Amino acid sequence: MSVYITSTGAFLPGPPIAVEEVEGVLGAIHGKPSWLRVQIQKSNKIQTRHYAIDKNQQTTHSNTLMATNAASECLDRSYISRDKVGMLAVATTQGDHPAPGMASMVQAELGLPELEILTAHGICSSSMMALKAAWNSLRLEEHEAALVVSSELASRLLKKQRYEAATKSTFAEKSVDFNTEFLRWMLSDGAGALLLQNRPAPKGVSLRIDWVRGFSHAHAFPTCMSVGSAGRVDDERTWQDYDTYADAETAGALLMRQDVRLLDNILRMGVDGYLRLAEEGVSKPAEVDHFLCHYSSHQFKDKILELLDAAGVGIPEERWWTNLYTRGNTGAASLFIMIDEFLRTDEVELSEGQTILCFVPESGRFNTTYMQLTVVKQ
Amino acid sequence: MIGGVSNISKSNQEAEGINLNPNAQKCLQQLLRVWLGFERDLSTVPLLRRIDLGTYTIEDHLCLLRNLRQQVIEGARWITRAASSFDRNHAEIRSTIISHAVDEHRDYELLEQDYVASGGKIEDILGMERNIGSEALHGYLMHRSSRQNPIDLLGAMWIIEGLGEKMARSWAERIQELTGLTEDSTRFMSYHGHNDGDHMLRFYAMLDEVCVDEMATSSIVKTSKVVARLYRLQLEEVEHGLE
Numbered sequence A: 001m002s003v004y005i006t007s008t009g010a011f012l013p014g015p016p017i018a019v020e021e022v023e024g025v026l027g028a029i030h031g032k033p034s035w036l037r038v039q040i041q042k043s044n045k046i047q048t049r050h051y052a053i054d055k056n057q058q059t060t061h062s063n064t065l066m067a068t069n070a071a072s073e074c075l076d077r078s079y080i081s082r083d084k085v086g087m088l089a090v091a092t093t094q095g096d097h098p099a100p101g102m103a104s105m106v107q108a109e110l111g112l113p114e115l116e117i118l119t120a121h122g123i124c125s126s127s128m129m130a131l132k133a134a135w136n137s138l139r140l141e142e143h144e145a146a147l148v149v150s151s152e153l154a155s156r157l158l159k160k161q162r163y164e165a166a167t168k169s170t171f172a173e174k175s176v177d178f179n180t181e182f183l184r185w186m187l188s189d190g191a192g193a194l195l196l197q198n199r200p201a202p203k204g205v206s207l208r209i210d211w212v213r214g215f216s217h218a219h220a221f222p223t224c225m226s227v228g229s230a231g232r233v234d235d236e237r238t239w240q241d242y243d244t245y246a247d248a249e250t251a252g253a254l255l256m257r258q259d260v261r262l263l264d265n266i267l268r269m270g271v272d273g274y275l276r277l278a279e280e281g282v283s284k285p286a287e288v289d290h291f292l293c294h295y296s297s298h299q300f301k302d303k304i305l306e307l308l309d310a311a312g313v314g315i316p317e318e319r320w321w322t323n324l325y326t327r328g329n330t331g332a333a334s335l336f337i338m339i340d341e342f343l344r345t346d347e348v349e350l351s352e353g354q355t356i357l358c359f360v361p362e363s364g365r366f367n368t369t370y371m372q373l374t375v376v377k378q
Numbered sequence B: 001m002i003g004g005v006s007n008i009s010k011s012n013q014e015a016e017g018i019n020l021n022p023n024a025q026k027c028l029q030q031l032l033r034v035w036l037g038f039e040r041d042l043s044t045v046p047l048l049r050r051i052d053l054g055t056y057t058i059e060d061h062l063c064l065l066r067n068l069r070q071q072v073i074e075g076a077r078w079i080t081r082a083a084s085s086f087d088r089n090h091a092e093i094r095s096t097i098i099s100h101a102v103d104e105h106r107d108y109e110l111l112e113q114d115y116v117a118s119g120g121k122i123e124d125i126l127g128m129e130r131n132i133g134s135e136a137l138h139g140y141l142m143h144r145s146s147r148q149n150p151i152d153l154l155g156a157m158w159i160i161e162g163l164g165e166k167m168a169r170s171w172a173e174r175i176q177e178l179t180g181l182t183e184d185s186t187r188f189m190s191y192h193g194h195n196d197g198d199h200m201l202r203f204y205a206m207l208d209e210v211c212v213d214e215m216a217t218s219s220i221v222k223t224s225k226v227v228a229r230l231y232r233l234q235l236e237e238v239e240h241g242l243e
Helices: A019-026 A037-044 A063-077 A102-110 A126-139 A160-165 A178-185 A245-250 A264-279 A298-310 A331-342 B008-015 B022-042 B046-053 B058-085 B088-104 B107-117 B122-126 B132-145 B153-179 B187-194 B196-210 B214-239
Strands: A004-011 A085-092 A116-121 A145-152 A190-197 A205-216 A225-227 A256-258 A290-293 A355-362 A367-377
Touching: A004 A063, A004 A331, A019 A037, A037 A178, A037 A298, A063 A085, A063 A102, A063 A145, A063 A190, A085 A102, A085 A126, A102 A116, A102 A145, A116 A126, A126 A145, A126 A190, A126 A205, A126 A331, A126 A355, A126 A367, A145 A331, A160 A245, A178 A256, A190 A331, A205 A264, A264 A298, A264 A355, A264 A367, A264 B022, A290 A331, A331 A355, B022 B153, B022 B196, B022 B214, B046 B058, B046 B153, B046 B214, B058 B088, B058 B107, B058 B122, B058 B132, B058 B153, B058 B187, B058 B214, B088 B196, B107 B122, B107 B187, B132 B153, B132 B214, B153 B187, B153 B196, B153 B214, B196 B214
Parallel strands: A085 A116, A085 A145, A290 A355
Antiparallel strands: A004 A190, A004 A205, A145 A190, A205 A367, A225 A256, A355 A367
C-alpha cells in the first residue's frame, strides 16, 4: 500500500521579525541588550522569523491555535472531506498543557469527530515520529487519510521574564552563559501540516512516502538540548522534584539549554545514519534530486555538506533547498513548513519521479531521522 | 595517519589528488561508520564522559596517561612487526609503515613528560602494568601483525590514528580548561594533530594499493571493528585495578 502526501499547510504567527527587532519582542533581560545576540544571529544567518508573542511578551496565538490554523489550511487545500480523516497525529516540543496530549486539543479546535489521535513528544524529530506513525497506520489500511501536524511555540520559553526569574541559576551566576542563551537567538514559532492519503491527489503534485527511518543514540551521549533541569552536573533533580514550581524556576530548571560542546556529535551521527542508509541501498545519493535538510543554523550547513562529501555520499549544494533563512528555525515544525513552501516555490521545478530526501536531526539526545519522497503528478 | 572521520573535511581536501579504486572507496565508507560508532561509544566510558560533562580532574588525567603509556609502547612494537611481515610484493606499503614507525616509536617519552608535568611521579607511570584491555589489544595486534602480508592492519591504524587526532581536536584543550593544567600536560595529545595531513595521504595511498577486492575490504573492516572494541575496553579498564 503506497501512501502519499496530498496536501500541505503552514501557519506563521504575526509579521516577519527582522534580526534587529528580535530582542524587542523577546525582551532585553533586565533591560540590558544581550552581548551574544549579534554573534549568534550572524552565524545562524536567519533573516526573519515569527513569534506568537507580542512586544509585551503576551501570547498572541496558542500552540494549539497555530497547529489548528496550519491543519485547516492543509484540509482546505485538499480534495477530501474532513470526515475522511481517520487519524490525527500532532508533534510538538511543548504543548499548551502538560496534559492531556496536544492532539486532543487540536482535534477539539478542528472539530474532527471520533478519530484516532497520537501526540508525539520530543524536539525537532517528533514531527518525523508522528509522520511515521500516521504513514504506518495507512499502510496497515486502518485509515484512508491521516493528518499530521507539527507546531512549536518556543518564544514563551525564551521571553525575558523566564531569565529574570531564574535568580539562582547558572545564567544569573555567570556573566555570559552561552549554553543557556544560545537557543534564545535560534528558535521561533510556527506550525506545519501534511495530509497523508492512500492515493495521490486527483490533481497537481503529490509526494509518495518511500520510507521513514530513524536512529537514536541516547544510550551513548549525555543530554544536549533540554528543558527541566538546572544544568548542573551535581544536581539530578528535574523540575517537578523541587518543592514548588517557583523554586524550579528560580533554580533555572525551566530554562531551555543547549550544551553547545556536544553539538558536533549530531552532525557526525547524521552522517553515520545516512551512510547506513546508503550502505543498505535504501538511499542512493546520486539519485537524490532535492535535499530538504533541517539544519538549525547556517553554520551547520557547511559542516554537513563537508561531512557528506568526505564520506563519499555528498549531495551537491544546488540540490539543497530550505526556507530556514526567512521562516526561522521552528524546531519540530520546520520540516513541514519547509515541505509546504517547497511545493509552492517558483525556485524549483518538480517533475514526475524525482526523489526528495528529508533529514531531521535532533540534538536533544541525538536522534537522527530521514525520509524519502517521490514526486507523483496527476 | 588518518583522522578517522574526525578530521574528515581535511581528509577529503587532501585526498582529492587520489582516485581511490571502487573497493577502496567502499572500504573507506565502512571504515567511516566503524569510526563514528567507536567515537560515539567512547562517550559511554566513564572517565571520558567526565570530559563531556565537565567533571574531569587532574587525577583522571594522571590515570589516563598511566594507562595510555603501555599502549603507545606496544604500538611501536606491533607496527614494526607488521612492517617485517610484508613480503617483497608489498615493498611500498612496508616503506610507508617503517617511516610511520620511525615518526612515532618514541612517543611514550612525551607521554611520560606530560605525566610529570601534571604532578605525577615518574616511577608511578614507569611502573604501570598493561591493563586488562591493553593486554587484549596488544595480544590481538601482535598476532595479526605476525601473519604474512597483514593488510587488515590498515583497519587498526584507522582507529588508533583517528583517536590520536581526536585527542588533539577535542580533548587536549578541554582538559586544560577543566583541570587548570597547562599545555605541558597534554603534549602527547596535541602532537597527534600535527602530522595528520601527511599521514592521511599515506593512508589513502596504502588503502588504494591493498584494498583491491571484497576479501581485502572485509578483513580491513573487521580488524578495525575488533581494534575499536578492544581499544574501548582498554579505556574502560583504566579505572580498574589489576587485583
